[in-house]
Amino acid sequence: MSSNDVLGRGTGGDLRLAGLTKRFGSFTAVDHLDLTIPQGSFFALLGASGCGKTTTLRMVSGLEAPSEGRIFLGDDDVTERKPHRRPVNTVFQNYALFPHLDVYENVAFGLRRRGIKDVKQQVADMLDLVELGHLARRRPSQLSGGQQQRIALARALINQPQVLLLDEPLGALDLKLRRQMQIELKRIQTEVGLTFVHVTHDQEEAMTMADTIAVMNSGRIEQMGSPADLYENPGTTFVANFLGQSNLIPGTVEGVRGDVVTVTAHGQRLTLPADRCRTDTGAVILGVRPEKVRLAPAGSALPPGVNALAGGVVSDASFIGVSTQYLVRLPSGEELAVFEQNTGCEIQRPGTEVVVHWDPSQSFGLDGSQDIEAGADLDEESAA
């Protein structure tokens, strides 16, 4: 491809948002967003509905004009450019396939608009990539949801955009098909090597596909990093609750010795690595993921050096095959979730007294001034 064609497609480069803001009346949908998305990456904007992720995407595509801030593609400022002049294509949430055109013409649409005469080979290749070559002469209305989704992807991809935007592309598919398409999308992204920016409220979808996830909340980026990074070391209670499930225990920092922080919670001493603790004084929220926590019968000997909370009673145990999910009520009334892998150990009955314990290196510490419930209900809502 030429270094600078009709669309002002530069030599490529990162997508950079600088101070991007969008206000609708008095409501700020996107609030001074600064973000760099490296070329060739699979980037996910994750958040509950209304967090501003779709608005951000629409500003990148040009369908929405920012109230403030700039958008750069490589070195080009595309903020003022009309959507049809941007080297960016979108896979719309409802696919928005043209109902009056067949699959072939839908896919060829962008090429034809750019005045490319010989589209046959490219369209055929693209339909092969999404494995729908045999449906070229069908109308979109004759296709299943998953097929429409792949056509929408092909229609956007064929233009070799500098950035491909995906707006909840799998939202309308059933769970099984969604899993399959996640793998498919990831395969295609690896194959074509373009920058994918993927907007979703489904944390599992984001984790499966993206190299980098930005968790958005109220128009701002709450935290950004690799899926493992965000999951293992969340920076805020919102991320801890929204991305997976967390046990969050309010406590107080007792002191920092070397790279170990000591915390008291419910009158018991707990420790965690200093580099996993975001505060070194005062109120702290100590978190641990349910699958890292173990149960031991009350009074039994624990391995040395673990974090342990005694006096818990199993209030609920649900066996779900690969694991057993427990709720353990602590003397303080707080309930902890514990996922125990099904490795043949005995299931603890509700009412049993237990000690919960975990490896200190698995805990994380958050600033204690936050709302401990932030993001918790949102996840349930979007999972429904």
Next chain:
Amino acid sequence: MSVSLQAPPAKSPVPQPPPAARRAGLLTPWILLLPGLLWLVVFFLVPILTSVGASVQTGNADQGYRLTWDWGNYGHGLSDYLPQYGHSLLYSVLCTVFCLLLGYPVAYCIAFRGGRFKSLLMALVVVPSFTSFLIRTIAWKTILSDNGPIVSVLNDLHVLNATTAMGWTVGNHVLASPAAVVFGMVYNFLPFMILPLYTSLEKIDPRLHEAGSDLYCDTFATWRRVTLPLSMPGVVGGTLLTFIPAVGDYINAQLLGNPNTGVVGQKIEDLFLRQTDGYPVGSAISVVLMAGTLILVLLYIRKAGTEDLI
């Protein structure tokens, strides 16, 4: 394979309704159709056959009409009233074209920019129809009169000189001219164009426009490649709803035209209501008008390829 209607009842998985109920179920569609079918036969089929029959009769009102299979009525009708056929066709085609040109942007704006005022705006399109067709058309006589605002503006702009030279107006007047007839027709039939256009435009998902602009279409190209093809059912519907009544209309020609703007409808009226021996030729020219309109409409639908439309 032979199908036994007497399946062993014990093995039947679905309980069958009793035979009487089943028969009633089969009859229901016919019972529902009956009133409409009767109406069509009595008030549509019978009159058409009567007209065709009358068109090959001979006689007059005093001595009565006899069926003589006189196909000459068609020859007379066609040769005597060819100019009127020409006018009917020309005015109704022009009316349809102008209605489309005026109506499409209106329907487009209401459908895509109307927001919460959509229903109100559509009501406004229809509201004038609450006044009688006749009164509205007579009102145009005042609007287009020589001392009215339109004529004075057109005169000042020297537009009337040009249109008179082309034969569309007469002298310094707009009234009593072909232009006035078409004017009146466009006014009267515009809602019939806007309504179906609006209906089909309103159904178009606005996100398809976004998809268009995302795929390198500017506003015009989006309209041309996405909106227009998707609104074709409305275009076809609107042009038919305008053209078919317009081709038979004679009120506008009567009230706003002059003796040289005669249309077929006027002649049919004249032959039926004012001539003592007009029935056969009157019937012949109305049968030709109907058949001609039907053929044009069929050709048009074929050309427009509605089977290809959503």
